[in-house]
Amino acid sequence: MAGSVDWSVAERIAIRASGTEPFARSYHYDSLAPDFTRLTALAEELVERETGLRSLAGPARSRVTDRAGWIRANISAFRRLLSPLIEKFDGRLGSGAAAPVMARLAGAELGLVLGWMSGRVLGQYDLLVVEEQDPLDQDIVYYVGPNVLAIEKRFAFPPEQFRLWLALHEVTHRMQFTGVPWLREHFIGLVHETVGAVDPDPGRLFENFSRAATAWRSGTDPLADGGLATLFAGPEQRAVLDRISGMMSLLEGHGDVTMDRAGEGLVPSAARFGQVLRERRQSATGVAKLLQRLIGLEAKLNQYAHGEAFIAAVEREGGSTLLARAWESADNLPSLLEIREPHRWIERMRAPLVVA
Secondary structure, three states, rough: OOOOOOOOHHHOOOOOOOOOHHHHHHHHHHHHHHHHHHHHHHHHHHHHHHOOOOOOOOEEEEEEEEEEHHHHHHHHHHHHHHHHHHHHHHHHHHHOOOOHHHHHHHHHHHHHHHHHHOOOOOOOOOHHHHHOOOOOHOEEEEEEEEHHHHHHHOOOHHHHHHHHHHHHHHHHHHHHHHOOHHHHHHHHHHHHHHOOOOOOHHHHHHHHHHHHHHHHHHOOOOOOOHHHHHHHHOOOHHHHHHHHHHHHHHHHHHHHHHHHHHHHOOOHHHHHHHHHHHHHHHOOOHHHHHHHHHHHHHHHHHHHHHHHHHHHHHHHHHHHHHHHHHHHHHHHHHOOHHHHHHHHHHHHHHHOOOOO
């Protein structure tokens, strides 16, 4: 056990909660690794041709994993990311007799969330998963094999098209972070800034919860923009989270737009794939629906729609040349308000540069 989260409990509970994987034993499983190796390389060529972005980190590498492998990779990322925050809580709460019990409880809660998510994730490129690992493991594009096979079987998706479609989306995200020289460091810095600003004071947490309860009573959903992360964020954290949300809306929208354009002619079933997955996400009810809101998954889904609408508005005004301004520097990234009201960003980009 390390700190106020028992990571071994988290892993054990997550793997148990991830459920059975009947397709992991299917004879079709052996086709995944060679297919994704080939299609990830093809996706890179298509995305580079569509966007003009070229990875500065070399070719992408794909890795087909099972749910347990995805869980272990993400627990490793959480462990690195949350270590400064855990030290804060440990320093404030001490190491009394209740500490081991609380650590196991926290591990079990994290494990349940990761176990549930592991049954739904199809692919993932995430800086927080690869950051600070062995250099040979940098920039891995993950595909969760049993989930890919299950959804292909359930909806009769053509495997070649569907796997290329998935690869296009994940490779676009990798190209964003490895093709825009400053973006990777900027994003990781924002995430660390968010974690570092957390105040473990119970009084502060109670104050934030009271403010959220007031918002609920007034008809505002405090979970809409990011789940529990925004619910318990103080003013400083909220400002950083808004910057992250604005940036991620741009990246997710750009990922979807690029996926459709780069795969045109090669993925004729793309519209059906997108519709089925949107309906699948929106069909959650009961506990699953609540969990999606608490972990911010609904906010992430909103980022796709808001980001695509932002890009459409920008391109109507100035085409791809105007949109390219967003990749010039961190100062040019749209804020969350600008994502929702694109004319603000367009006016800012067209404003004359004032030299002091």
